[in-house]
Amino acid sequence: MAPSLSDLYQILRLPRISNVDIENRCVIGRSSSDNGFLHLAISASDISTYVLTPSPKLVWSYSLSPSIIVKQLTVLESNNKVYFAASLYNSDTKKHALKIVVNDSLLAPKASDDQSQSADQEVKVVDVEFSQEIKSISFSKNEKLIYLLMASGEISSYTFNINDAESSFIQPVSQCKVSNNNKSTMCYHKYISNIDGSGSNSAAVNNNDGFFLTVNQRQNKNLSSTIIMLHNGEMSELTNNSSISTGNAKNEEFAFTYNSGILYVIAIKAKTLDLYAIASGSLIKQLSLKPLFDLISTKQQITEFTRKNTGMVSPSDNRVLINLHHTIFLINTKFETVLSDYQLSADKPEDDIAGCLLLDIGEVKGTSSKSYATSLNLLMLHNNDKNYTFHNLAVDVGNNSLVESLGKGIEVYCEKSGVSPTQEKSKVDNLVVEYLITEKNLCQKKQEFGVKNKPESEKVQAFIDSLTGLSKSHKSMEFDLEFINFVKHKSYKLDKIKDIYSQISDLASSGEVFTDVRHENDAIYGFVLKETSANKDYRLSNKMFQIILDLIFSTTNKDGEFTYKLKNKKFVPKLGLIYLINSNLFPLSYSCNGLLKKFKSEPIILNTIISNYDLQISVEDILLLLCDISQDANTNVAALNSNKWLETDDVEDVEMEVDEKPESTVANKELELLFKKLIRMLLNTKAETQIVKTVKTLLNSSAKEHELFNENFEKLIYNIVNLNYGIKLLNLVIDGIGILNFKFNNDADKMTELIKYAGFKIREVMKFEPIEEVLDEIILACDAKLERSRHADLKSKMKNKKKNSKKVDNRPIVSTNNVTSNSVVDGPKIVSVKNNKVDEKLNAIVGFEGGFSQDEKYGDKIPPYSIERLINL
Numbered sequence: 001m002a003p004s005l006s007d008l009y010q011i012l013r014l015p016r017i018s019n020v021d022i023e024n025r026c027v028i029g030r031s032s033s034d035n036g037f038l039h040l041a042i043s044a045s046d047i048s049t050y051v052l053t054p055s056p057k058l059v060w061s062y063s064l065s066p067s068i069i070v071k072q073l074t075v076l077e078s079n080n081k082v083y084f085a086a087s088l089y090n091s092d093t094k095k096h097a098l099k100i101v102v103n104d105s106l107l108a109p110k111a112s113d114d115q116s117q118s119a120d121q122e123v124k125v126v127d128v129e130f131s132q133e134i135k136s137i138s139f140s141k142n143e144k145l146i147y148l149l150m151a152s153g154e155i156s157s158y159t160f161n162i163n164d165a166e167s168s169f170i171q172p173v174s175q176c177k178v179s180n181n182n183k184s185t186m187c188y189h190k191y192i193s194n195i196d197g198s199g200s201n202s203a204a205v206n207n208n209d210g211f212f213l214t215v216n217q218r219q220n221k222n223l224s225s226t227i228i229m230l231h232n233g234e235m236s237e238l239t240n241n242s243s244i245s246t247g248n249a250k251n252e253e254f255a256f257t258y259n260s261g262i263l264y265v266i267a268i269k270a271k272t273l274d275l276y277a278i279a280s281g282s283l284i285k286q287l288s289l290k291p292l293f294d295l296i297s298t299k300q301q302i303t304e305f306t307r308k309n310t311g312m313v314s315p316s317d318n319r320v321l322i323n324l325h326h327t328i329f330l331i332n333t334k335f336e337t338v339l340s341d342y343q344l345s346a347d348k349p350e351d352d353i354a355g356c357l358l359l360d361i362g363e364v365k366g367t368s369s370k371s372y373a374t375s376l377n378l379l380m381l382h383n384n385d386k387n388y389t390f391h392n393l394a395v396d397v398g399n400n401s402l403v404e405s406l407g408k409g410i411e412v413y414c415e416k417s418g419v420s421p422t423q424e425k426s427k428v429d430n431l432v433v434e435y436l437i438t439e440k441n442l443c444q445k446k447q448e449f450g451v452k453n454k455p456e457s458e459k460v461q462a463f464i465d466s467l468t469g470l471s472k473s474h475k476s477m478e479f480d481l482e483f484i485n486f487v488k489h490k491s492y493k494l495d496k497i498k499d500i501y502s503q504i505s506d507l508a509s510s511g512e513v514f515t516d517v518r519h520e521n522d523a524i525y526g527f528v529l530k531e532t533s534a535n536k537d538y539r540l541s542n543k544m545f546q547i548i549l550d551l552i553f554s555t556t557n558k559d560g561e562f563t564y565k566l567k568n569k570k571f572v573p574k575l576g577l578i579y580l581i582n583s584n585l586f587p588l589s590y591s592c593n594g595l596l597k598k599f600k601s602e603p604i605i606l607n608t609i610i611s612n613y614d615l616q617i618s619v620e621d622i623l624l625l626l627c628d629i630s631q632d633a634n635t636n637v638a639a640l641n642s643n644k645w646l647e648t649d650d651v652e653d654v655e656m657e658v659d660e661k662p663e664s665t666v667a668n669k670e671l672e673l674l675f676k677k678l679i680r681m682l683l684n685t686k687a688e689t690q691i692v693k694t695v696k697t698l699l700n701s702s703a704k705e706h707e708l709f710n711e712n713f714e715k716l717i718y719n720i721v722n723l724n725y726g727i728k729l730l731n732l733v734i735d736g737i738g739i740l741n742f743k744f745n746n747d748a749d750k751m752t753e754l755i756k757y758a759g760f761k762i763r764e765v766m767k768f769e770p771i772e773e774v775l776d777e778i779i780l781a782c783d784a785k786l787e788r789s790r791h792a793d794l795k796s797k798m799k800n801k802k803k804n805s806k807k808v809d810n811r812p813i814v815s816t817n818n819v820t821s822n823s824v825v826d827g828p829k830i831v832s833v834k835n836n837k838v839d840e841k842l843n844a845i846v847g848f849e850g851g852f853s854q855d856e857k858y859g860d861k862i863p864p865y866s867i868e869r870l871i872n873l
Contacts, residue, residue, distance in 0.1 A: 003330055003398035005321075005342035005376075007584050011056045014379075014388040017044045019091075020069060022308075022381055025388055028360040029073035029084065038377075039084070040390070041073040047084050047101060052392070054588045055542065060106050062123060067092040074137040074191075082106045083162075085146060087134035096133050098148065100126045100170070102162045124162050128170055138191045138230065140209040145173065147230050149189060149212050153178035157233040176235035178214060178226050187223075188215035188256035195227065195238075195261060195279070207231075211238070213258060213278060221252055225263060225278055241281025253307045255322075259314035259363065264333070266322070268310050273320075275333060287336055289322070291414035296324045299417075311358040315374050316366030316397045326353050328376075330395070335405040338413040339398060344380065355381040366397040370684070394584060464547060471551040474571040477501060483548070483576040487538045497575070504574060508603040508670065545585045552577065553590070564590055566598060578608045581615070591615035596625045603670065610681050619694040622682045627708055629675050630715035675719060679726035692732055 014026060020043050029039035037059075038050040047070075048061035062084070064070070072087035084101040102124040136149040140157075148156050156175040192211045209230040216224050227238040244263070255266040262284065263276040271293045275284040296302055302309070302325050311323040318334040326344040331337070345353055357379045365371040376393040398404045463486050470479040477497045485492055540548075552573065553564045566572065577599075580586055591609070596617060599605040609615060682691065698709045717733070720726040 002396070003332075003339035003372075003404055004396045005328060005330055005340045005393060006396075007394040008342070008344070008391055009584070011038075011050065011052070011390045011392055014042055014390060015045050016385075016387055017066070020044070022355045022357045022379060022388070024069050024071065025357075026359070026379055026390065027070050027073045028377055029075040029086075030360060031075040031077050031082075039073065039075045041070040041084075041086050043070045044068060047073070047086060049082075049106060060103060062101050062103075064088075065090070071096075071133060072135065072137055074139065076139045076143065078143050080104070083139070085137045085139070087137060089133065096130045098128045098130060098134055098137070098170075100146075100160065100162060126160070126162050126170060135186060135189050136191050136212060138210055138212070140230070140233070145209070145233050146170070147209065147212075147235075149191075149214070151186060153186060153214065153216070153226075155212060155228055155230075155235045157230070157235065159233075173233040174235065176228065176237075178216075178228065178237070184216040184218045184224070186214055187217045187254060189213065190258050192258070213263070215244075215256060215263070217254070223254070223265070225276070225281060227278060239279060239281070241278075244276050244281045244283075253310075255307065255310050255312045257312045257314045257320060259320075260317040262317075264312060264314060264320055266310065266312055268305050268307065273322075273331075273333070285333070287331075287333060287410070289410070291411050292322075292324060292329060292338075295414045295417060296327055300325055300327075308355065311356070313358045313361045313376065314363075315361045315376070315395055316364050316400070318400055319366060319397050321358065321361065321376060321395070323356055323358050323378075326356055328358075328393070330397070331410075332398075332400070332405050334400065335402060336410055337405040337408040338410055339404065339408060340396075342393065352383050353380060354383045354386075361395065364397060367399055369399070372396050372398060460544065464544070467548065467551055471567075471571065474568055476571055476573045479571075479573040480575040483573065483579070487540065487579065489538065500575065504604045540583070540585065542585060545580070545583070546587075548576070549580065549587075549590070562589060563594075569601075572599075572602055572605070574602065574604055577605050581605070581608050582612060586615070588616055592618050592621075594621055594624075596621045597628070600625065600628065603674070606674070607677075610677050617681070619682065619686050619690055620698065622678055622686075623691075623694060623698060624706075624709055626675065626678050626682075627712040627716050629671055629678070630712045630719050672723065675723065676725050679720075679729060683726070683728055688732055691729070695733055 024043055026040060026042050029041060031037070031039065036051055036053060038052055039048075040050065041047045042064075044064065044066045046061045046063045049059050051057050051059055067090050069089040069091055070086060071089055074085045076083040076085070082103045084099075084103070086099045086101070088097045088099055089095075090097065104124075130148075130150070133151040134148050135151055138147045138149075139145070140147070144159060146158050146160055148158070150156070154175055154177050157173040158170050159173055160170040190213045192213055195211055209232070211230065212228045214226050214228070216226070218224065222243045225239070225241045225244050229236050229238050244265075252270065253268045255268065257264045258278070261278060263278050265274045265276065266272070266289070267274065271288065271290040273287040273289050275286070276282065277284055293305060297305075305324065309323075309325045312320055314320045318332055319339070320331050320333060322329045322331060328342045328344070329338055330340040332339055344356060359377045359379055361376045362374040364374045374395050374397065376395050378391050378393060380389050380391060381387075382389065463482070466482050467479060470482060477494060481492060481494055481497045484490055484497075552567065552571070554567045556563045556565075595609055595615070596606065599609065609617065698706050699713065701709075717730060720730045
């Protein structure tokens with residue numbers, strides 16, 4: 001996806017208090033585990049935990065005194081316990097303190113779904129007073145120590161044990177004073193779990209409890225940075241850079257952030273962004289932000305930029321988010337480009353926003369299609385009611401490629417977006433004239449037709465009423481027309497929607513709907529799929545979003561379990577559904593409830609669901625649809641039952657072609673592309689253990705809705721082999737349930753044929769894995785199963801033949817551990833033999849002559865072969 005900033009939504013409104021600035025209003029406690037919790041500490045309110053999906057919900061809170069100001073929060077999640085360590089300041093007593101709150105049941109399974117838990121009954125608390133502010137807090141890896149960074153630069157470590165009021169304690173272990181912070185002020189600090197480019201490979205550096213990075217500003221305005229390593233309760237300085245920057249302007253102010261060994265520094269007065277390597281303190285590069293500052297100053301009439309209206313965070317390597325007076329820019333520092341921007345005042349009147357603080361952002365790699373999405377947490381102060389609101393902004397950082405930065409240089413961006421003051425004044429004058437003319441014409445029309453202006457609520461109600469009527473009459477195209485025109489502020493005619501539907505039908509019939517490549521001239525791509533949640537779209541509220549869904553889906557509640565289905569199969573508004581499914585407001589309860597099966601007959605919607613990994617489609621739904629497709633694909637099972645090569649009595653005469661591959665058995669291109677895309681979705685987004693567990697459950701289930709899976713599982717396996725796609729899934733199934741536990745395991749011929757058919761893929765499957773482990777399992781399994789069927793007959797035939805030949809012990813010794821010098825395969829040895837005759841016979845069976853040379857790799861030369869023949873040679 002292209003880099004973007006989108007979908008700002010409010011999580012909560014903070015309680016109103018006075019005399020607390022925005023920087024001390026709220027802090028986020030980010031834990032090492034990614035379990036979907038949001039931990040917050042709100043001054044004069046509480047320490048609380050929220051879940052954000054499918055909608056924000058408070059799950060736990062611990063109340064704080066109205067006089068408490070929160071400075072820092074660190075969270076440790078371990079053994080179903082959650083440790084909240086908070087740095088607090090009491091505005092009444094003027095004292096600083098460390099408070100540790102332990103919740104024993106937040107991560108434990110709940111017997112009921114209460115909105116929040118009682119803090120008084122389920123927490124243990126320890127308070128320790130300090131003479132100065134605690135700037136940063138960190139737990140050790142063994143979870144027995146806690147490190148504190150003080151405002152003076154002193155770092156202390158403590159042991160702690162929190163059980164009950166009598167046995168709880170926190171005791172000092174050691175302390176360290178940063179050497180370069182005399183007569184200086186700490187202006188930035190950050191705890192870092194790992195440091196890139198530290199320049200040390202010692203065991204202490206690689207096996208530590210993390211690092212504290214501090215930046216101090218001296219009286220001469222010079223900046224200095226220090227890295228302190230934390231290790232088993234001891235602290236030591238790794239680097240001490242006496243001067244990393246000098247402000248050129250008088251009373252210079254700075255904004256800081258850190259990512260991947262780079263310290264980013266904005267000199268606000270100088271309007272520059274400096275990048276420093278923290279290991280050496282050397283300047284990597286300097287970017288001029290003057291065009292951006294001037295652009296915001298011109299457009300929003302800002303006379304001065306300070307630390308209060310300028311902020312910065314870094315979501316990924318070479319990318320930073322910079323806030324300049326309510327406008328957020330995503331900047332690539334490597335190519336010096338503006339990848340995207342977001343104006344907070346676009347959602348609210350500009351004079352309503354009094355302040356904005358970028359609190360925290362989840363860090364991602366940002367180098368592939370799987371590591372681009374994250375979210376920014378920010379705090380906003382409103383002028384009208386002086387309230388603070390906590391918001392979340394979706395961020396796509398891109399993949400750090402040159403392609404996504406082309407034509408987006410900082411100066412080029414500002415030239416496209418900016419206007420001079422003269423142009424601005426002229427533009428305003430023109431708008432005033434246009435407004436007066438419009439108002440005059442509107443008044444005339446009111447007099448002529450008696451029409452009154454509708455308020456926003458009436459427009460929304462009229463929109464909902466129109467959709468309701470179209471839903472009842474099952475008019476899908478008209479529904480799409482009304483929906484798209486309202487949400488995307490368009491004025492399309494019905495012919496436009498019909499043309500889109502026609503293109504959808506053409507794509508579906510050709511199978512191209514399931515391809516991942518789209519073109520700018522593709523009307524569907526440009527109309528809906530390219531940007532479904534642009535900043536200019538109408539903002540649908542949660543309630544309005546649910547009303548629209550209820551017009552399409554019906555809900556059934558059975559014993560507390562909700563199921564959803566289409567109200568009428570004839571009413572499927574394709575464009576509206578694509579927009580709704582791609583929205584972050586789309587409920588996960590819908591996507592986890594057979595969403596794929598509902599739209600099996602609508603390829604364009606099905607492709608949208610499969611392409612959106614955020615929907616969290618269940619493994620069961622994916623597997624059920626794969627089996628359903630395998631049934632529709634009309635797999636040619638008869639071709640697998642020919643067994644002609646089993647009719648010969650002479651093993652030596654069996655010929656198998658190494659490069660021979662079976663033809664695809666899927667009936668048409670559309671189903672084949674869908675089959676492969678579902679396989680990719682399954683293997684890329686789901687854990688291997690989860691896939692194996694679900695397959696076992698479905699095969700052993702007697703539920704009516706799972707009958708299809710049992711009936712078509714055989715065809716699913718054949719399609720994986722025949723299409724030469726998804727061999728990893730086949731490997732997982734075999735590892736999880738055993739090849740002899742398939743539904744068709746009683747038919748020895750089919751088993752042998754399946755092994756033969758899978759044979760030509762052995763070298764690909766085992767290219768990066770020890771082949772002897774797989775063969776051990778297959779040989780033992782086949783030996784146990786086939787011995788009760790065809791195995792005895794084949795052995796008898798072989799014995800009769802040996803009576804007429806010379807009595808030479810030419811049986812191979814099957815072994816995966818101890819092998820002789822006459823091994824057939826170099827590398828991991830599969831079979832060893834006693835004489836050259838059997839060696840030649842085995843080579844004839846596996847389909848090639850000459851064996852292996854010593855320098856050949858086993859993964860490149862293993863041809864198709866029959867495990868049954870290998871055992872009974």
